[in-house]
Amino acid sequence: MAKSWVNSAERIGADLHLDLTESAGPGGRRAALTRALREAVRSGRLAPGTRLPPYRSLAADLGVARNTVADAYAELVAEGWLTARQGSGTRVAERAEPLRRAERVPRKAPPRARGPHHDLRQGTPDASAFPRAAWLASYRRALQQAPSEVFGPGDPAGRVELREALSEYLARARGVRTEPGRIVICSGFAHALRLLFSQEKGGSVLRGPLAVEAYGLGFHRELLAAAGVRTVPLPLDEDGARVDRLARERAVLLTPAHQFPTGGPLHPERRAAVIDWARARGSVVLEDDYDGEFRYDRKPVGAVQGLDPERVIFIGSVSKSLSPAVRLGWMVLPERYVDGVLAAKGEREAWASVLDQLSLADLIVSGAYDRHVRRMRQRYRSRRDRLVTALAAHAPQVEVTGVAAGLHAVLRLPPGTERSVVKAAGWQGIALDGLAEFRHPEAAEPEIPVHDGLVVGFATPSEHAYTAALEALCGVLPPGGEPEGARR
Numbered sequence: 077m078a079k080s081w082v083n084s085a086e087r088i089g090a091d092l093h094l095d096l097t098e099s100a101g102p103g104g105r106r107a108a109l110t111r112a113l114r115e116a117v118r119s120g121r122l123a124p125g126t127r128l129p130p131y132r133s134l135a136a137d138l139g140v141a142r143n144t145v146a147d148a149y150a151e152l153v154a155e156g157w158l159t160a161r162q163g164s165g166t167r168v169a170e171r172a173e174p175l176r177r178a179e180r181v182p183r184k185a186p187p188r189a190r191g192p193h194h195d196l197r198q199g200t201p202d203a204s205a206f207p208r209a210a211w212l213a214s215y216r217r218a219l220q221q222a223p224s225e226v227f228g229p230g231d232p233a234g235r236v237e238l239r240e241a242l243s244e245y246l247a248r249a250r251g252v253r254t255e256p257g258r259i260v261i262c263s264g265f266a267h268a269l270r271l272l273f274s275q276e277k278g279g280s281v282l283r284g285p286l287a288v289e290a291y292g293l294g295f296h297r298e299l300l301a302a303a304g305v306r307t308v309p310l311p312l313d314e315d316g317a318r319v320d321r322l323a324r325e326r327a328v329l330l331t332p333a334h335q336f337p338t339g340g341p342l343h344p345e346r347r348a349a350v351i352d353w354a355r356a357r358g359s360v361v362l363e364d365d366y367d368g369e370f371r372y373d374r375k376p377v378g379a380v381q382g383l384d385p386e387r388v389i390f391i392g393s394v395s396k397s398l399s400p401a402v403r404l405g406w407m408v409l410p411e412r413y414v415d416g417v418l419a420a421k422g423e424r425e426a427w428a429s430v431l432d433q434l435s436l437a438d439l440i441v442s443g444a445y446d447r448h449v450r451r452m453r454q455r456y457r458s459r460r461d462r463l464v465t466a467l468a469a470h471a472p473q474v475e476v477t478g479v480a481a482g483l484h485a486v487l488r489l490p491p492g493t494e495r496s497v498v499k500a501a502g503w504q505g506i507a508l509d510g511l512a513e514f515r516h517p518e519a520a521e522p523e524i525p526v527h528d529g530l531v532v533g534f535a536t537p538s539e540h541a542y543t544a545a546l547e548a549l550c551g552v553l554p555p556g557g558e559p560e561g562a563r564r
C-alpha cells in the first residue's frame with residue numbers, strides 16, 4: 077500500500093513528502109490523501125501559490141486511481157485550501173495561511189539567552205573585529221582558483237596550500253622550524269590534544285602521565301582525563317613552570333610564550349632545560365602557542381620548538397587571532413609522530429573544511445592575516461593600557477600582572493577576597509573568572525603558590541562596550557589602601 081510520496085522538483089517546483097500512513101483509516105486513500113495535502117498546506121510546507129501536480133502524475137506516483145486524486149483536490153478546493161483555474165492547474169490558495177491564528181497551539185516564547193552586561197571573560201578575541209571583508213575576498217579568490225579535485229575527499233594532512241603558507245608564516249612570525257610535510261591541519265588546540273591522546277584507532281600517539289602547568293584551562297584537563305590521561309601539576313613561579321620538577325612523565329604541556337593564565341614567559345634557561353629533559357628521557361614537549369602573535373612590551377618570544385623540532389610538538393590555531401568559531405588549527409610535528417597523527421585523523425579530512433583551509437592560506441599569502449594581527453595587536457595594546465590606567469586610578473591596591481602579552485590580564489587581589497569579588501561582579505552583570513577556576517585540582521600549597529586573583533579578558537568586549545566594562549570592573553574591586561606591589 078502506498079504510504080508516502082516524494083514528488084520531483086519539475087512537477088511543483090519543490091520536493092514534498094506526503095505521509096499516507098492513515099490510508100487504511102476511515103475514507104480510505106482519498107481521505108488519507110486529502111488529510112495529507114491539507115496538513116501540508118496548513119503547516120506551510122506547501123506555500124501559497126504552489127502548483128500541484130496534475131492528477132495523472134500524482135496518481136501514478138502514489139499508485140492510486142486518478143479519480144482519488146481528483147476527488148481529494150476537489151474537496152480541498154471546496155474548503156478553500158486550493159484553487160483550480162482553467163489553464164493554470166490546481167494551486168495552493170493565496171489566502172491559505174499556514175496555521176491560522178485560532179488553530180495555533182499556544183506556546184511560550186522560549187526564554188532569550190541573555191548574556192552578561194559586560195563580558196570580561198578570557199578566551200575570545202573581539203568578535204566584532206573579525207576581518208569579514210578580507211575573509212570574503214580570500215574565500216572568493218580561493219573558490220575561483222580551486223581545481224575541481226578540491227571538492228573531492230580531503231587529505232587528512234590538510235591542504236598543501238595551507239601547510240606551505242603556515243610553514244613560511246610560522247618560521248617568520250614564531251621562529252618555528254618546519255616544512256609542509258611536518259604540518260597537520262586540525263580544528264584547533266583541543267582537537268590536537270584529542271588526536272594525540274585518543275585511544276580510538278588502536279593506540280594513542282602519546283601516553284600519559286602528562287605534566288601540565290599548575291594553572292591552565294580546566295577544559296583541556298577534562299578532555300585529557302576523558303582520554304584516560306593522568307595529568308601531573310608542575311609548580312609555577314615568576315620564571316614560569318618549574319621544569320626542574322619534571323621526572324618520569326612521558327610528556328609536558330606548556331604555554332611558554334605566555335603562561336596561561338598567569339601571564340609570564342618561560343625563562344630562557346627553563347626553555348633550554350625542558351629540551352634537555354625531553355632529550356634525556358626520550359619525552360616530548362607540547363607547546364601551546366595560543367596567543368603567540370600578541371606581544372606588546374617585551375622582546376618577541378619565539379617558539380621553544382625552534383630549539384629542537386624533534387622534541388617539541390608545536391600547536392597553534394586561529395582562535396585568538398581570528399575567531400574560535402573558525403575552528404582551524406595546526407600541529408607541527410617531529411617526524412616520528414606524523415604517521416600516527418595522520419592515522420588518528422582518519423582516511424579523509426573530516427574536521428577542517430577544505431574551503432576554509434584554502435581561504436586561510438590565501439589570507440596568509442596575501443598579507444591580509446599579518447595586517448589583521450597587527451591591527452588587533454594595536455587595539456589590544458591600547459585596551460591593556462586603558463585597563464592599567466583605570467586600575468591605577470581607581471583600585472591602586474590591585475596589582476596587574478601578565479600584561480606584556482596576550483588578550484587577558486591577571487588582577488591580584490587581597491587574600492580572601494576572590495570569591496566575593498567574582499560574586500559582586502556577577503551581581504553587577506560583569507562576567508569574569510576567578511583565578512582559582514584555573515588551578516589544577518591536585519595542585520596544593522605550599523608547592524603551588526596560590527593567590528587570589530581575577531582573570532580579565534580585555535579583548536572580549538566590542539570597542540564601544542569597553543569603557544563601560546572597565547568602569548563597571550573598577551566599581552566592584554575592593555576599596556583602596558596601599559598599593560600591593562609594582563606593576564609588571
Ligand SMILES: Cc1ncc(COP(=O)(O)O)c(C=O)c1O
Nearest residue numbers: 264265266293336366393395400
Ligand atoms: C590555553 C589555551 N590554549 C589553546 C586555546 C585555543 O583553543 P582552540 O584552538 O581549541 O580554540 C585557548 C583558547 O583560545 C587557550 O586559552
